[in-house]
Amino acid sequence: MTLLSTLREELGADAVLTDPDVTAAYSRDEMPLAPAGVPLAVVLPSDVAGVRATVRACAEAGVPIVPRGAGSGICGGANAIEGCVVLVTTKLDEILEIDADNRLAVVQPGVVNLHLRDAVAKHGLFYPPDPSSYDWCTIGGNLATNAGGLCCVKYGVTADSVLGLEVVLADGSLLRTGRRTVKGVAGYDLTKLFVGSEGTLGVITQATLALRPLPQAPGTLVAAFSSTRDAGAAVSRIVREGLVPSLMEIMDAATIAAVENHLNTDLGAGSRSGALLLCQSDAGGEVAHRELAALQQVCADAGAEMTHATEDLAEGNLLMQARRSVHYALAALGANMTDDVCVPRTRIADLIEGCERISEEVGLRIAVCGHAGDGNMHPTVVYDAAAEGEFDRARKAFDAILDLGLALGGTVTGEHGVGKFKQDWLEREIGPVGLRVHRQLKRALDPDGLFNPGSMFSLE
């Protein structure tokens, strides 16, 4: 029996797609620059048994599997490789349990992040991880990439909200990691090994997630600085003074200009503004009031030309709208390459100023915004894909920014991942011993290279 007929028999014919016009929709994520092959088939199992059957059949046939959720990733991690089976987890979309008294939820990987947020909010609870694509990305993808978001400065990344997993291994067996308790040290932390492994070690079929009390509606502060240096100094002082806002985003001058143009509005930053800082406090009431006042004072002391604090939720949402529209504002200007470097928080100004230098060198616009509270910056190179040589210059700028990030003591990916796009950069960051250990672990759990081969790193 061929692989396709086995898959059809095990999953049902409807769950196995082979029409190239249809499978094309599942062969790429949101990173246009990463390579993608044509899959042999796309399968959409609706239960764990279907996932296990798929893995066993592919292992038997020696056909690689690329697991994916919604495909919102931006490192090509979910991109098909030639002749593979793309295993889509979106039909495993049940919230199996919400245990409000123990503040945890048990979910299948296909649950959309926003759906989980809404469901637990009804119990007065909060699932913090909030990648930009939170209204359509899935928990499974969030787990596979250890997704971040705007919440991280106060609440950490996806890994910080995971208690345990159920994973289908390369031989089709089912591994349960972690636990339902808050603490536990029985054995190696297998949970954290699978979180962020980008589908290279197994297929996550269930997750037990830690929830938090639902925070209060946030108050918001916006501060405009004449230079990124001043804004960077404000971030350092906020960290130094032990303030922990629930959100702290930075936008440089190029980003401000693009957003003002796109939204046809004035962000109040003034024409000479070099950088905007957006902070929120979700501590509620008097505490939020004091946190915002303290943040405002630090910004003023650091030389802010304008600060404005509001505890009005609608006004705060309008200000956040500016931050959330950056992607669209830049997309309106041309093709984009968005970097994802994370630097020590004291080096944010150095990174932005370095991006200005690189922008001049390559003659392309580079707009920087990012999560200032944890140093995770997203410089975006804007280019005209049709113009001779611009792509190459954009790629040169993109790489120069990664280089700068490493030189500043940072990492080449703060939250987007390595996928099929930054393998060389991973190798450079972790070095030969780190790479060897990655290969040893991969071979230990997936000796035949069944899962997402060539993603993150190659076995040879």
Add this chain to the structure above:
Amino acid sequence: MTLLSTLREELGADAVLTDPDVTAAYSRDEMPLAPAGVPLAVVLPSDVAGVRATVRACAEAGVPIVPRGAGSGICGGANAIEGCVVLVTTKLDEILEIDADNRLAVVQPGVVNLHLRDAVAKHGLFYPPDPSSYDWCTIGGNLATNAGGLCCVKYGVTADSVLGLEVVLADGSLLRTGRRTVKGVAGYDLTKLFVGSEGTLGVITQATLALRPLPQAPGTLVAAFSSTRDAGAAVSRIVREGLVPSLMEIMDAATIAAVENHLNTDLGAGSRSGALLLCQSDAGGEVAHRELAALQQVCADAGAEMTHATEDLAEGNLLMQARRSVHYALAALGANMTDDVCVPRTRIADLIEGCERISEEVGLRIAVCGHAGDGNMHPTVVYDAAAEGEFDRARKAFDAILDLGLALGGTVTGEHGVGKFKQDWLEREIGPVGLRVHRQLKRALDPDGLFNPGSMFSLE
């Protein structure tokens, strides 16, 4: 050249101990029930080169290495095995860097937890993990066991404060994991794989640790309940209402009696008291005042017979003294076996009541105290080591408590570890697939079983 002469040549003769009267002091940790062998030698390298030389020499000679810090562990994880080399990291005791602006510290493994706490406090910073032995245990041991403490309810375990590691691998090569940035997803989370691996995968020679703003001096609440059921209900309601105290400890009636007797004091719980709850808030000022008031209200609503809140630090310390003296109070009553089960926070009362049943069945005193905020309970079986059959009955009770913990949806170790004492229980908790994955990972990184073989699990 023999192994001993190689070690003496590489490390210097003073760093290689072989006198059995001296090496005996390094052959055990604080768990008397775990087996310990006689080491061939105890080495105390004073730099990373010495650790690497030791690992290479032992690998060459086929002699196993048991890494250890101060030996404060309580699962036998640091116990020598027959003919091994015990590698003590206490001479690698430098705090290499405190970067206050990026809130991190870089330390060697032999730094004592308290010394690090004191050093960073001078910068207004806080290293949360606070195992009971914090005044003599080392950071290396804390990392190897993923140590917990009283802080976990608000600040998490050791793993939550680690950004990166330097590890000597089985072939003597040096692996650097993680980063100095707050976020990062470049590759597998090797850092978390080594944290809690109990010296079975490598020797940690350096750690980059995340620090927090130094909290305010805590306010304290004590609440006495007539039954553990009421106290358990109070814990559940505190969790349910989204309150996050910086500490929440529970003591059952047997513990209260032992402490009152030992300190010759009255904890104010009343003669019929079934359980005490101790909570703290370190939020400072008005916020702490409100948190304590809210905690007090919940306790009263849950039926507390007495509640007393104080923002006086000295009085709070006196109350905490009662909790911290539990170990000594019980030691004064006889030999001890202290369990370390972690259950869902809603099942604390079930666990304590179960311990009362087990106590009656075996005819031995069982006192329960623990970290109520995260469900990590430490039932202690008290027995007379000299009395015929008491040890066996104590061991039976100890195992019955682990059994109960698992039945309640918990884990057999919340923070102490598996070591050379709970291997069978680990296997039972993680199951055959989990065990197989542990063995695969161990073989991948330590194919000859050089590091702490037989600890945690065996390779066969």
